[in-house]
Amino acid sequence: MTTYTPPLSPTNYLWGSRVDDTLWKLCLDHLEHELSEQQLNTWVRPLQAIVEDGGLRLLAPNKFVLDQVREHHLGVIRDALANIYPNQEIPVQLEIGSSRATPVRRAEAPAPRRGGVISEPVAMPENEHFQSNLNPDFTFDSFVAGKSNQLARAACQQVAQNPGKAYNPLFIYGGTGLGKTHLMHAVGNQLRRLKPDARVVYLHSEHFVADMVRALQHDRIDEFKRFYRSLDALLIDDIQFFAGKERSQEEFFHTFNTLLEGNQQVILTCDRYFKEINGLEDRLKSRCGWGLTVVVEPPELETRVAILMSKAAQSKVALPHEAAFLIAKHIRSNVRELEGALRRVMANAQFTGRPVTLELCREALHDVISLHNKLITIDNIQKTVAEYYKLRVTELVSPSRNRSIARPRQLAMALAKELTNHSLPEIGQAFGGRDHTTVLHAVRKIAELREEDNRIREDFNNLLVTLSM
Numbered sequence: 001m002t003t004y005t006p007p008l009s010p011t012n013y014l015w016g017s018r019v020d021d022t023l024w025k026l027c028l029d030h031l032e033h034e035l036s037e038q039q040l041n042t043w044v045r046p047l048q049a050i051v052e053d054g055g056l057r058l059l060a061p062n063k064f065v066l067d068q069v070r071e072h073h074l075g076v077i078r079d080a081l082a083n084i085y086p087n088q089e090i091p092v093q094l095e096i097g098s099s100r101a102t103p104v105r106r107a108e109a110p111a112p113r114r115g116g117v118i119s120e121p122v123a124m125p126e127n128e129h130f131q132s133n134l135n136p137d138f139t140f141d142s143f144v145a146g147k148s149n150q151l152a153r154a155a156c157q158q159v160a161q162n163p164g165k166a167y168n169p170l171f172i173y174g175g176t177g178l179g180k181t182h183l184m185h186a187v188g189n190q191l192r193r194l195k196p197d198a199r200v201v202y203l204h205s206e207h208f209v210a211d212m213v214r215a216l217q218h219d220r221i222d223e224f225k226r227f228y229r230s231l232d233a234l235l236i237d238d239i240q241f242f243a244g245k246e247r248s249q250e251e252f253f254h255t256f257n258t259l260l261e262g263n264q265q266v267i268l269t270c271d272r273y274f275k276e277i278n279g280l281e282d283r284l285k286s287r288c289g290w291g292l293t294v295v296v297e298p299p300e301l302e303t304r305v306a307i308l309m310s311k312a313a314q315s316k317v318a319l320p321h322e323a324a325f326l327i328a329k330h331i332r333s334n335v336r337e338l339e340g341a342l343r344r345v346m347a348n349a350q351f352t353g354r355p356v357t358l359e360l361c362r363e364a365l366h367d368v369i370s371l372h373n374k375l376i377t378i379d380n381i382q383k384t385v386a387e388y389y390k391l392r393v394t395e396l397v398s399p400s401r402n403r404s405i406a407r408p409r410q411l412a413m414a415l416a417k418e419l420t421n422h423s424l425p426e427i428g429q430a431f432g433g434r435d436h437t438t439v440l441h442a443v444r445k446i447a448e449l450r451e452e453d454n455r456i457r458e459d460f461n462n463l464l465v466t467l468s469m
């Protein structure tokens with residue numbers, strides 16, 4: 001563990017009652033080595049620190065954050081402090097609150113809601129043709145939960161139940177194609193389900209900018225402002241596009257403030273943590289930090305499989321589990337690509353009139369899979385098969401004719417034929433100097449057994465998928 005030397009003597013600033021974040025910054029530096037970036041950004045960085053009476057008061061913006069920190073991170077924070085100040089015990093207190101002088105929300109009424117709707121469409125059509133731009137397919141029901149998205153999903157569900165109150169703004173960040181937009185729409189759809197006349201608008205940040213520019217050109221910026229400020233919830237996607245656009249940021253900032261002050265919900269997404277967006281105004285960043293920030297991470301294998309099964313079911317296509325597994329093993333980067341791969345498989349099945357099977361998936365995704373297969377070696381196959389059957393590689397290549405060794409050996413030889421470009425004699429050679437006819441026999445035997453023996457078929461498929469990773 002790294003030890004940090006504080007730049008000032010702790011007693012210099014452990015007295016008095018004032019906001020002093022030097023101690024907290026040291027603590028955060030330390031925690032960077034102890035917690036994941038996600039944990040830090042989501043739970044620890046939103047805390048405000050006050051050094052008071054020789055102790056540290058940590059203010060959580062809401063109960064959700066408070067509970068998470070208390071349960072999972074308080075111990076690490078205390079350890080970090082003990083590390084920074086080994087000779088001094090620093091009491092830590094955790095509570096809900098904010099040290100900011102300006103109240104988060106003002107009590108006065110927000111901008112006019114109904115009456116102030118723009119008379120002609122600038123961003124949105126008139127009230128009676130009000131459009132939310134929400135995709136009805138992006139709901140909580142169609143969103144597959146997993147470890148990688150559970151916090152973001154939970155936060156979104158809370159916001160949908162308690163708009164303007166639970167977490168405002170809600171900031172969702174994460175890589176491309178990981179479900180941020182889907183979650184945002186899910187909140188919007190849920191809000192409209194619970195309250196059909198709720199004025200919810202989803203917009204990509206570029207559209208917001210384009211609307212604003214148009215309004216400026218037509219001298220209708222006041223209508224533009226009134227429209228946006230009349231909403232119950234504003235969902236803005238990909239706010240990284242605001243970077244460097246000063247005028248738009250300015251306008252957005254005012255809209256954003258008015259909405260927050262009127263307890264109207266704002267949800268923002270971004271491809272990175274807001275503090276990392278270059279060209280985004282500090283005051284906008286600081287405002288983002290007043291709510292809750294959650295990350296969506298790339299889904300792990302199980303979630304990828306579940307997403308594929310769910311998407312296939314939505315399309316009423318029977319997708320065998322092992323086929324979903326094969327696709328999920330190969331497409332790891334994001335859900336959009338996963339969907340693309342599934343679409344290719346389904347199209348292939350439709351054109352050829354065949355059901356979706358493991359073989360069909362391998363054919364349809366041949367290019368993606370062969371990229372991986374180039375890396376498959378006989379060595380690799382031997383190790384994987386030996387591990388699968390709990391054998392040693394030396395046993396696999398030994399002369400033993402014992403069935404518990406000979407069958408896995410045949411499987412390994414068949415896999416080597418299937419997955420590598422080695423010739424039969426080369427494979428024989430690698431398996432203890434066997435003759436090529438032995439390899440041929442193994443390949444034929446395994447092909448036969450895959451037809452009639454469920455156990456062998458399953459083993460072969462499992463190994464195939466593991467090796468194709």
Ligand SMILES: Nc1ncnc2c1ncn2[C@@H]1O[C@H](COP(=O)(O)OP(=O)(O)OP(=O)(O)O)[C@@H](O)[C@H]1O
Nearest residue numbers: 142143144175176177178179180181182307335336
């Ligand atoms: N957990 C999930 N369950 C079901 N579908 C998902 C899930 N995550 C993502 N998707 C699907 O993946 C596709 C891409 O998701 P989405 O558009 O929400 O990504 P994004 O994070 O907003 O990406 P970008 O930053 O590129 O806008 C959508 O079709 C969405 O329905």
